[in-house]
Amino acid sequence: MTEDLHENEIDGLFRRGLEGAEDSPSPGLWSAIEKGLGPTPPPAPQPIPSGGSGWMHPLLLKGLAGIAILAAVGTASYFLGRDSQRREQRQQEKSTEATTQFRTSSEPASQKETRDGNDRQSMVTPATEADENTTEERVDTKTTAGPDAMDTRVLTRRPSNLPAREAPKSAGEVRNQGAALSPKPETPVHKKLETSSAGNAPIPRSIQRQLMSGRMTDPVREEAANLPGSRREKGRDERIVAPSELTPLEQRGYVSPMVVTPVTTGRRFTLAAPMLDTRVMAKHVSPIMTKPAVGNKTGSGINRQLLSRFSLMPMLSSNTTHKKIEEDETFGPRNGREHREMEETESYGTTVSPGLYAAFDITPRLSVQSGFSELKNEISISPKDIRAVRDRDNNVRYRLDCSAGTFYIDPKTGTTPSVGDSIRLKSSDVRTRYASIPLHLMYRVGTGRLTFFGMAGAEMNILVNRTATTTFQNASSQPLGTVRAEGLRPTTVNAVVGAGIEYGIGKRLSISVIPQYRTALRSANEEGPVKSYPKTVSVAAGLRVRF
Amino acid sequence: MDDLGYLIRGCVAGDRQAQNRLYAQFAPRLFVVCQRYASSRSEAEDVLQEGFIRIFTHIAQFKHQGSFEGWMRRIMVNCALQRYAAKSRMAPVVSMQEDMHGGLEDNQAHSSIGQKELMALVQRLPPTYRMVFNLYVFEGMKHREIAELLGISEGTSKSNLSDARSILQREVLKLDASMAQKLGSL
Numbered sequence: 161m162t163e164d165l166h167e168n169e170i171d172g173l174f175r176r177g178l179e180g181a182e183d184s185p186s187p188g189l190w191s192a193i194e195k196g197l198g199p200t201p202p203p204a205p206q207p208i209p210s211g212g213s214g215w216m217h218p219l220l221l222k223g224l225a226g227i228a229i230l231a232a233v234g235t236a237s238y239f240l241g242r243d244s245q246r247r248e249q250r251q252q253e254k255s256t257e258a259t260t261q262f263r264t265s266s267e268p269a270s271q272k273e274t275r276d277g278n279d280r281q282s283m284v285t286p287a288t289e290a291d292e293n294t295t296e297e298r299v300d301t302k303t304t305a306g307p308d309a310m311d312t313r314v315l316t317r318r319p320s321n322l323p324a325r326e327a328p329k330s331a332g333e334v335r336n337q338g339a340a341l342s343p344k345p346e347t348p349v350h351k352k353l354e355t356s357s358a359g360n361a362p363i364p365r366s367i368q369r370q371l372m373s374g375r376m377t378d379p380v381r382e383e384a385a386n387l388p389g390s391r392r393e394k395g396r397d398e399r400i401v402a403p404s405e406l407t408p409l410e411q412r413g414y415v416s417p418m419v420v421t422p423v424t425t426g427r428r429f430t431l432a433a434p435m436l437d438t439r440v441m442a443k444h445v446s447p448i449m450t451k452p453a454v455g456n457k458t459g460s461g462i463n464r465q466l467l468s469r470f471s472l473m474p475m476l477s478s479n480t481t482h483k484k485i486e487e488d489e490t491f492g493p494r495n496g497r498e499h500r501e502m503e504e505t506e507s508y509g510t511t512v513s514p515g516l517y518a519a520f521d522i523t524p525r526l527s528v529q530s531g532f533s534e535l536k537n538e539i540s541i542s543p544k545d546i547r548a549v550r551d552r553d554n555n556v557r558y559r560l561d562c563s564a565g566t567f568y569i570d571p572k573t574g575t576t577p578s579v580g581d582s583i584r585l586k587s588s589d590v591r592t593r594y595a596s597i598p599l600h601l602m603y604r605v606g607t608g609r610l611t612f613f614g615m616a617g618a619e620m621n622i623l624v625n626r627t628a629t630t631t632f633q634n635a636s637s638q639p640l641g642t643v644r645a646e647g648l649r650p651t652t653v654n655a656v657v658g659a660g661i662e663y664g665i666g667k668r669l670s671i672s673v674i675p676q677y678r679t680a681l682r683s684a685n686e687e688g689p690v691k692s693y694p695k696t697v698s699v700a701a702g703l704r705v706r707f
Numbered sequence: 708m709d710d711l712g713y714l715i716r717g718c719v720a721g722d723r724q725a726q727n728r729l730y731a732q733f734a735p736r737l738f739v740v741c742q743r744y745a746s747s748r749s750e751a752e753d754v755l756q757e758g759f760i761r762i763f764t765h766i767a768q769f770k771h772q773g774s775f776e777g778w779m780r781r782i783m784v785n786c787a788l789q790r791y792a793a794k795s796r797m798a799p800v801v802s803m804q805e806d807m808h809g810g811l812e813d814n815q816a817h818s819s820i821g822q823k824e825l826m827a828l829v830q831r832l833p834p835t836y837r838m839v840f841n842l843y844v845f846e847g848m849k850h851r852e853i854a855e856l857l858g859i860s861e862g863t864s865k866s867n868l869s870d871a872r873s874i875l876q877r878e879v880l881k882l883d884a885s886m887a888q889k890l891g892s893l
Contacts, residue, residue, distance in 0.1 A: 182735035
């Protein structure tokens, strides 16, 4: 005991005398250092500060770049998917067209062919009974009255003995008229039909109805012929030209300009079939259509379709962590001992963490997933000796180094320790908790209720809690309290890969089980004797709810 | 602290004026650290010079967490240890059979010993003793750590520390006695 006291006195004497002392080196030393540094380098570009505490690590940059690439791929896929949705919508419109076009005869339905997939269409008018006397006439027009321009070809048949009616509208004229008479969406179409192209000659409802139905009786035909602006062209077949070259539907842009070539044969009265611009009609005339081509009562069909591609998944995840520990050479003189000791004394517990993921289906097979989850690590450290050292504030405290950071512990009893004093910890429980924001890309295969998927991505983890609860090994096993870790990075980035299985239990519900493996792309420790890279194997189970 | 941050940024950018100011601010304290590990003042200056070159070369690696002075001090200790390792042919350690129970019973006596005398006593220790004494007393390392760092056994580390203490104790007592004699003659 006496010997110990003397030892402490010797140590204390030299600590007091030399710790913090100052002595000036030779004046010429700075010159030697300058020589050793070489010529003054050009000003180096300043590294980008990371949260005011250090510089952005290249691995963090790589992680962010990866996330940016994933986001770019997701966005591109989203827009590509939206285009395909539009194409489907157009096809739906075309099919609706057939039910809404005007017909003036009981002849077989128009023969329609689609060219170039979508936009260019040809339509052959219904054949008349005097088919043998007709010739085909194709007029290419371009409708620009609606929000979307559309090339349309109207193929009409006229009696061969009739002079070709002057092209009612050249493409340019039609375009001009269409532009001048752009639709007013707020006005219902039946109101629009009440006014002729001149705008001052109302068309009787009986004619409107027959125009809409495609059947025109003789009295009505006569009435139409007598309308202001109408004219009756005599020939072998009677030809009645409508009050205007453009019908009200045409005026409003609902119908592509058409060649009106009514031909009577006996008691039949045939109009060249006009073609509806259903995209315009879809916006404004859905109330009078038998079935809306697109949209629902609220007109938010597209939004609904978009919403149906989202899903939410509350989940629970069971995590088992192990760590790759390396010595940090920059911390000070290292001897390879710390990491071995940590590997021997630290044991990791299994934790359960909640999370909430939101997924968006870019395509039926490809999804992007993000959200929030908790990532916890629990480490139990077996009994070990720790020594008193000076902390950053120059206070002497006991230091506990572990893979989850450095802890400075104040003894609750006794005097302030001297540098080099040691105590034995009976137990130490270290907990770290991160808020994790993932970005996953998922690819699904399988049909029916059962789906398999693979996933890969990155997670940004934000440190929210880091504590150690220690117990001093003495007669009473006195607790030393809970202290916060130092030297941990505030954010880390993980790479994640996983595979999962999903089973549908309803129209909107499915159960998912997802084994995952995540590994840290950068060390969790910023300053300390070791660098630790947590690696976590987890199994997540969740209930996916589709909108 | 802001001034220090400004200096560090200047050093990262290679500003010679900032380096000079940093040197002027910290060299006196770090020189004492170097002297403790060195056997002479000139050797300590060599360590200090090498240490500062290393500091300025690697200052961009400082993570702005914790004490900047502590970071520089660790670099100086590393330099001193590397120099020690390079001089692997150590001076033979004289066997110490002196009485280890002399004790320091009069605190008043040795309180008058100054920094220079204490430094001279440490520097006169055999190199291994000096390293073990410094690492244990000033850096707070355990014998196992010291043993692995210096390439000796744990028992040797303990023995060297004990011997270093006994040498220092004896020298301090001698110094006290000579000082008392001088005072008496006056």
